[in-house]
Amino acid sequence: MTYDDIPRSFNIATHFVDQNVDEGRGERTALLGPGGSTSYTRLAELVNRSGNLLRDLGVRAEERVLLVLGDSVEFVALWYGAQKIGAVTAEAYTFLQPRDYAYYLDYTRAGVVVADPTTEEAVRKAAAGSRWLREILVVDESFQQRLAKASPELEPAPTTKDDIALWKFTTGSTGQPKAAVHPQHSPLLSYEWYAKGVLGIREDDVVLPVPKLFFGYARDLAALYPFGVGGAGIVFPERSTPERIFELIAQHRPTILVNVPTMMAQMLAKAASNGHDECLTPDMSSVRLCTSAGEALPRELHDRWVERFGVEVLDGIGSSEAYHIYISNRPGRVRPGSTGELVPGYEARIAENGELLVTGETAALYYWGDDEKSKKTFQGDRVRTGDLFEQDEDGYFWYRGRVDDLIKVGGIWVAPAEIERCLVGHPDVVECAVVGSQDNGLTLTRAYVVARRPVEEQALQDFVRERLSPHKYPREVRFVDDLPRTPSGKLDRKDLR
Known part of the structure; x- marks a missing residue:
């Protein structure tokens, strides 16, 4: 499918929710959660009631609705309800301070913000x-009382495939989050290209997300892609921990686990320390x-995961700017340590400086309120990713770090990710981060290491020297208990510099 194949009149909510009812899948389970299962018929009704409630609050087409609530059926219903009336959805993390939410409120100019009891106080401040x-x-x-009074019938707004539908916030290493603005057609093309073309998503799939739904990576995989075929997603309000994920796997028997390397390492550690506990x-x-x-998923972590759990891992990379995953390993042809191959529908080339440039019809239109950055990042359907890659002769892409993370040592550019990949290959290293440090005006490399057991600094330096x-x-190794991370789970090097 391409952009030209999508009819001009298009709405995300009618395609991914109502269509299941219209095509006879109304009694199939759409969501599994603490309150049991929610059918597509029930979800469609909740979407309609939510849309009517938002409309009664004065939400107009193209107006932003900011969601600041935990994972729940209500989150999903409100998200689609806003889409159905032609509003624009944006989501914020649920563990921020009032000053952070003040930024989101001012930036989005949302007329209505949806919170829950855990976020209400901070949002009100x-x-x-x-x-x-x-x-x-x-x-x-x-x-719930207001929702019950809202009408269960709702005609969709007359949106087109080009109308603005949603914002996806970036989690850049510096500055405040910026929103990549996406039209209605981006989710559909991503579903066709990645969910169907790579994952082979099917009607009997049940998807369990480790990240929360305010991350587009998780929301699309758990509450959008499965809906394209009548599959189901799992929602749970608690923080993701290895114990909770193991419990949900035992309870709901998911077929697809949406994960991140940090949690994969934690799940392995928990399983190793509690191997006697069946739970x-x-x-x-x-x-x-x-x-x-x-x-990036280190090969060593990939191999330990597959050996311990026997589950194939499809490592990939995507971005808010490109909507979702655009490079991924594929079932049956995983190359451990690589980021995989191009997802169907995308093209890519590597610039002279090693930066990956991705072209696809899911590219965001622009960053909201940042014309200068938009012009640097978006060139038609092409996105400057800021990621450094190499591509081998078989078409697999290998991650080499971020353009803005490069360190110039002795006049030579060094990619921290390359050193990090080498270090995690040492049997005593759990994870690490490499940054540049200043010593008498000279830039040197410093490694922060979380060790599995005591190990000498010199041993790690020699390990890298022999391989790179x-x-x-x-030039320096510091041992720490853990590494700082962004809210999306990415390594946060700026806190180490």
Whole structure:
């Protein structure tokens, strides 16, 4: 499918929710959660009621609705309800401070923000000085009463495939989050290219996301892609921990596990330390594949995961700017350590400086409120990713770091990710981060290492020196208990510099 194949009149909610009812899949399970299962018929009704409630609050077409609530059926219904009335959805993390929410409120200019009891206090403090906010809608008992009074019938707004549908926030290493603005057609093309073309998503799939739904990576995989074929997603409000993920696998028997390398390492550690406890080492035979994204998946971690759990891992990379995953390993042809091959529908080339340039019809239109950055990043359907890659003769891409992470040592550019990949190959290293440090005006490399057991600094330096060019070994090694990460789970090097 391409952009030209999509009819001009198009709405995300009618395609991914209502269509299941129209095509006879209304009684199939759409969502599994603490309250049991929610059928497509019930979800469609909740979407309609949510859309009507938002409309009654004055939400107009193209107006932003900011969601600041935990994973739930209500989250999904409100997201699609906003889409159905032609509004624009944006999501914020649920663990931020009032000053952070104040930024989101001002940046989005949302007239309505949806919170829950865990985020309400921070949101209300943030809203005190808001120029745009009209209503804070809290998903509590009173919300359920208001929802029950809203009409279960809703005609979709006359949206087109080119109308703005959603914002995806970037998690850049510096500055405040920026929103990549996407039209209605981006989710559909991503579903066709990645979910169907790579994952082979099917009607009997049940998807369990480790990241929360405010991350586009998780929301699309758990509450959009399965809906394209009548599959199901799992929603749970608690923080993701190895114990909770193991419990959900045992309870719901998912077929696809949406994961990130950090949690994969934690699950392995928990299984190793509790191998005698069946609750913590469940039968994972229902899981046909595990996706990984957010940061590079080291080969060593990939191999340990497959050996321990017997589940194939499809590592990939995507971005808010390109909508979702555009390079991924594929079932049956995984090359451990690589990021995989191009997802059907995308083209790519590597610039002279090693930066990956990706072209596809899911590219965002622009960054909201940042014309200068938009012009640098978006060139038609082409996106400057800021990621450094190499491509081998078989078409597989190998991640080499970020353009803005490069360190110039002795006049030679060094990619921290290359040193990190080497270090995690050492049996005593759990994870690590490499940054540049200043010593008498000279830039040197420093490695922060989380060790599995005591190990000498010199041993790690020698390990790298023997495997990489001499100028790439870390001149200093510092041992730490853990590494700082962004809210999306990515390594946060700026906190180490």
